[in-house]
Amino acid sequence: MTSNRKWTWFHRLGSPRWFYHKTSQWLPWLSIVTGALLITGLVWGLAYAPEDARQGNSFRIIYLHVPASVLALAGYYVMAIAGAVGLIWKMKLAYIVMRAAAPLGAALTFIALFTGAVWGKPTWGTYWVWDARITSMLILLFLYLGVLALRNAYNSYEAANKSSAILSLVGTVNIPIIYKSVDWWQTLHQPATIKFTGAPSMHPDMFAPLLVMIVGFYSFYALVLILYSRAEVLQREQKSSWVRELVTDKRDRR
Amino acid sequence: MTSGYHSGFIAHFSRDVLLHYRRRSDLARPLVFFIITSTLVPLGVVPEPATLATLAPGIIWIIALLATLLSIENLFAEDWQDGTLEQMLISPNLLVMPILGKVAAHWLMVGLPLTLISPLIAMMLYLPAEGLLPMLLSLALGTAALSLVGAVGAALTLPLQQGGMLLALLVMPLYTPILIFGSATVQSAIDGLVWSGTLATLTAVLALAIALCPLAIIGALRLSSEY
Numbered sequence: 001m002t003s004n005r006k007w008t009w010f011h012r013l014g015s016p017r018w019f020y021h022k023t024s025q026w027l028p029w030l031s032i033v034t035g036a037l038l039i040t041g042l043v044w045g046l047a048y049a050p051e052d053a054r055q056g057n058s059f060r061i062i063y064l065h066v067p068a069s070v071l072a073l074a075g076y077y078v079m080a081i082a083g084a085v086g087l088i089w090k091m092k093l094a095y096i097v098m099r100a101a102a103p104l105g106a107a108l109t110f111i112a113l114f115t116g117a118v119w120g121k122p123t124w125g126t127y128w129v130w131d132a133r134i135t136s137m138l139i140l141l142f143l144y145l146g147v148l149a150l151r152n153a154y155n156s157y158e159a160a161n162k163s164s165a166i167l168s169l170v171g172t173v174n175i176p177i178i179y180k181s182v183d184w185w186q187t188l189h190q191p192a193t194i195k196f197t198g199a200p201s202m203h204p205d206m207f208a209p210l211l212v213m214i215v216g217f218y219s220f221y222a223l224v225l226i227l228y229s230r231a232e233v234l235q236r237e238q239k240s241s242w243v244r245e246l247v248t249d250k251r252d253r254r
Numbered sequence: 255m256t257s258g259y260h261s262g263f264i265a266h267f268s269r270d271v272l273l274h275y276r277r278r279s280d281l282a283r284p285l286v287f288f289i290i291t292s293t294l295v296p297l298g299v300v301p302e303p304a305t306l307a308t309l310a311p312g313i314i315w316i317i318a319l320l321a322t323l324l325s326i327e328n329l330f331a332e333d334w335q336d337g338t339l340e341q342m343l344i345s346p347n348l349l350v351m352p353i354l355g356k357v358a359a360h361w362l363m364v365g366l367p368l369t370l371i372s373p374l375i376a377m378m379l380y381l382p383a384e385g386l387l388p389m390l391l392s393l394a395l396g397t398a399a400l401s402l403v404g405a406v407g408a409a410l411t412l413p414l415q416q417g418g419m420l421l422a423l424l425v426m427p428l429y430t431p432i433l434i435f436g437s438a439t440v441q442s443a444i445d446g447l448v449w450s451g452t453l454a455t456l457t458a459v460l461a462l463a464i465a466l467c468p469l470a471i472i473g474a475l476r477l478s479s480e481y
Contacts, residue, residue, distance in 0.1 A: 087473070135430075142427040149423055153414050162477045163410050167424060170406060170470050173462075177431065 014091040016233040017242050023226050034223045037216030045209035052206070058122045059206075061115050066210060067217035068112040072140060073175055075105035075221060079147070080172045083165030093229075095161040096236065098168070099151070100228035104221065106144035113137055136177055143171040262351030263358070266342075270359030284321040284364050285371050291317045292375045303380040310379040311440035314389065315396070315433055317375075318368050322397055323425065325364045326404035327411075327418045329356060334412055334478065343479050350468040353475075357405050357467075365397025381440075388443040391453060395460050396436040402463040403428050409474035413481040432459055 012018055045063035052059040079101035086094035116134065117127040128134070147164045154160035202210070237243050274280065295313050296306060333339040342352050372393055376386055407425035414420065435456040442449040 139427045139430055142423075146424040146427060149420060150410060153411070153416050153420055156481070159413070159477060159481060163474065166470055166473045166477070167410055170428065174427070 014089065014093050016093050016096070016237055017240075019093055020230055020233050023230055027223075027226065030219065030223050030226070034216060034219040037212055037219055041209050041213035041216045045206075045213060049206050049209050050203070055123055058119065061119045063210060063213045065112060065115040065119055067214045068108050068115060069137065070214055071217050071221050072105055072109040072112050072137070074218075075101055075108060076140065076143070076168070076172070076175055078225070079105060080168045083161075083168045086161060087165050087169075092236070093233070095165070096229050096232045097225065098161070098165060099232060100225050102144060102147050102151070102164070102168075104224055104228065106141060106148065108221075109137060109141040109144060113141065136174065139174060143168075143174060147171070260351065262347045263355045266352040266355030267359050270356050271362060274359060274363045281363055281367060284325050285367055287321050287324065288317055288368055288371060288375060291320065292378060295379065307380040307382060310376065310381040311385060311389070311437045311444065313379060314372055314375050314381070315393070315437040315440070318372070318393055318397060319400060319429055319433055321368055322364060322400040322404055323422055323429075324418060326360065326401060326408050327421055329360055329405055329408045330412055330475065330478075331408075339475060340479055343476060349472050349475075353405070353468045353471050354464070357401050360405070361398045361401045365401055366394065368397055369393040382444050384446070385440045385444045388439045388449050388453065392436040392439040392456055395453070395456050396432050399432045399456070399460040399463045400429060402460075402467040403432070406467050406470045406474065409471045409478065412474070412478040432456070435459060 041063060046060050049060070051057055079098050082094045082098035082101060085091055086098060113134070116137075120129070121127050147168050150167050151160045151164040154163060234243055234246075292313065295309065299305065299309065330339060333342070342349060369390060372389055373386060376389060381389065404421075404425055406428075407421045410424060411421050435452055439449050439452040439456060442452055
């Protein structure tokens with residue numbers, strides 16, 4: 001009996017209604033935290049961080065490029081793990097989160113590639129170069145697009161969810177390759193600045209706003225993911241009574 | 255009869271080879287595609303030996319990849335339509351073995367002939383002689399990996415009537431490491447470097463594919479059979 005009790009929190013997560021009501025309480029705080037982190041990070045990084053010795057002010061696009069890349073990679077894992085949870089436990093909500101994570105991750109990957117290209121022109125002289133990390137980020141974008149394409153090709157909602165979950169799991173082999181690619185191949189793209197062991201090879205005055213931006217992007221990702229998922233929950237559960245009550249009577253917010 | 259782990263493999267391998275053999279003319283299609291498309295390269299680019307020799311390793315690999323992609327689409331289609339797939343799914347034996355048997359038969363009928371005809375293409379595209387052996391080895395191993403990964407795509411798109419484009423879109427990002435390692439093997443040999451390491455990595459990718467692709471294929475086939 002007690003071991004069943006321990007897992008109720010997990011199975012409660014599978015209820016779209018519980019999710020909707022819980023996130024209604026979290027959203028205000030999450031939005032404030034996200035806004036604060038992003039604004040702090042941007043103002044600090046774009047205005048107050050010291051100028052780079054070689055690149056001058058053009059390095060400041062790092063404050064968008066690096067967080068977007070980090071989230072693009074992390075977001076793929078979110079999508080794949082949500083898909084795995086949905087496949088194993090057959091949770092509707094897991095599939096809803098997976099569906100939300102796919103376009104979000106694709107957009108972030110595109111932002112990372114675009115800001116990288118914009119950064120590359122003044123510093124390397126070219127918008128694009130076929131080095132290991134950039135190419136594998138492009139492949140990540142194609143993986144996201146493939147998951148979206150497969151999902152849209154199926155007419156049945158359940159079959160679409162299952163097949164895109166399988167495909168996103170198959171694509172997870174690419175993520176470690178992206179992460180380690182700059183170490184394995186001699187490339188134009190710089191090696192990892194942020195290491196798990198040892199100090200970062202960046203000046204702390206430049207590094208601190210970058211950390212703030214990365215955390216801010218994580219919280220932004222969580223915010224947008226929750227918003228997408230809530231919309232999807234409302235759409236999927238539209239025939240149920242609690243959604244009807246929600247839509248018809250705004251004052252009733254249990 | 256004994257039913258060891260391998261027995262499903264041999265049964266389905268020989269069944270598929272027999273089915274392919276009954277339509278022997280199908281064997282020619284990937285080969286002709288290979289030859290015709292490689293003819294497009296000198297026509298489209300420039301027929302100069304120097305330029306073609308630089309492009310040759312990558313071009314041969316890309317066209318072999320496309321030929322495999324085009325032929326993998328209907329790997330499971332016939333069995334799905336006539337109900338054999340369902341019998342495979344409900345049988346008490348390990349489903350991994352029939353799948354590996356089918357993919358091995360596909361490689362025998364498509365990948366291996368492509369590999370064997372590649373010296374002809376290599377001659378047409380002026381591939382340097384040092385690249386020939388690495389080309390044969392990397393294609394032999396690489397097309398096996400391509401068949402496996404392509405089979406994952408074929409299983410995922412089985413119930414759809416989308417045509418090959420969706421399959422190509424899904425499977426191409428997964429093909430890129432195989433392509434990179436395959437053509438790098440040939441390129442390193444031409445440059446005079448040691449190429450056994452890259453070939454070993456390609457073999458490792460193949461080993462990983464043999465281990466993991468059947469799991470994804472089984473999941474996708476179970477999904478398709480509910481359709």
